[in-house]
């Protein structure tokens with residue numbers, strides 16, 4: 114993905130309070146052109162609140178949010194022209210088909226004549242809705258509605274896309290297709306802020322993730338950086354061909370090892386440390402003359418990282 118240094122999406126010490134609830138509390142981050150920023154947090158963390166402010170649907174209590182350098186407070190019209198917002202709900206509409214629905218939004222964005230037709234065909238083709246053009250939108254599946262919602266957000270070719278929980282409720286195939294669409298949009302140079310409460314759902318498509326809880330940004334960085342920042346844990350499985358009991362005792366005596374279980378030739382245990390310390394452990398076992406035929410480590414999942422960073426607090 115292409116990334117330049119100029120921020121296309123920027124939160125500057127953003128605050129939004131609802132009475133005593135600090136929905137967003139001093140959040141700052143930047144997203145460059147061509148980058149996908151994954152906004153991860155549990156229910157009520159403040160994701161929708163900050164996205165609504167970026168989409169000019171709400172105003173901050175303090176701080177600012179900028180799109181392509183324009184402030185949502187001082188320049189909301191310029192902001193709106195540059196962004197497409199996909200909310201986490203889809204209203205009900207009767208007697209409207211997909212084409213008419215997108216056509217309505219294209220007109221609202223001021224697209225006329227051939228430009229509007231081109232935008233509609235491009236968007237329908239991109240989202241795979243071409244074949245459903247005449248289908249009433251009330252009869253669409255959840256996945257198709259999400260595509261239509263994405264189509265609505267991108268119809269005016271905005272430089273920035275704000276997508277609030279776009280994968281919620283989608284089946285695995287629809288999720289993969291959504292991920293592919295988001296990746297394609299980013300490779301076309303668009304900046305994308307996408308939220309989810311499931312880290313693994315976003316990990317593969319995001320250049321950066323921000324983990325938010327109770328209105329505060331707890332960690333930001335690439336998925337690898339966030340993982341590196343934590344103490345890594347792994348579950349290790351070793352096959353030892355001789356003196357298995359002795360190896361188990363040897364392992365149990367170490368500070369970085371716990372929960373040692375022996376099953377025939379297999380020894381399973383929890384190990385605290387990174388990959389380098391795992392490699393050092395294997396070397397030490399061999400140097401201590403244990404006959405190791407197999408060594409495998411299962412690493413902390415992204416979900417575990419998320420659970421370590423957040424504490425499940427609600428307000």
Ligand SMILES: Nc1ncnc2c1ncn2[C@@H]1O[C@H](COP(=O)(O)OP(=O)(O)OP(=O)(O)O)[C@@H](O)[C@H]1O
Nearest residue numbers: 131134136154155156157158159160161162163428
């Ligand atoms: N209009 C409002 N009035 C009062 N409180 C609000 C309002 N909007 C949001 N909140 C509160 O702000 C906090 C953050 O809510 P927000 O919808 O931004 O979270 P979220 O991260 O998007 O959660 P979810 O994953 O459930 O959509 C919550 O405590 C919520 O109850």
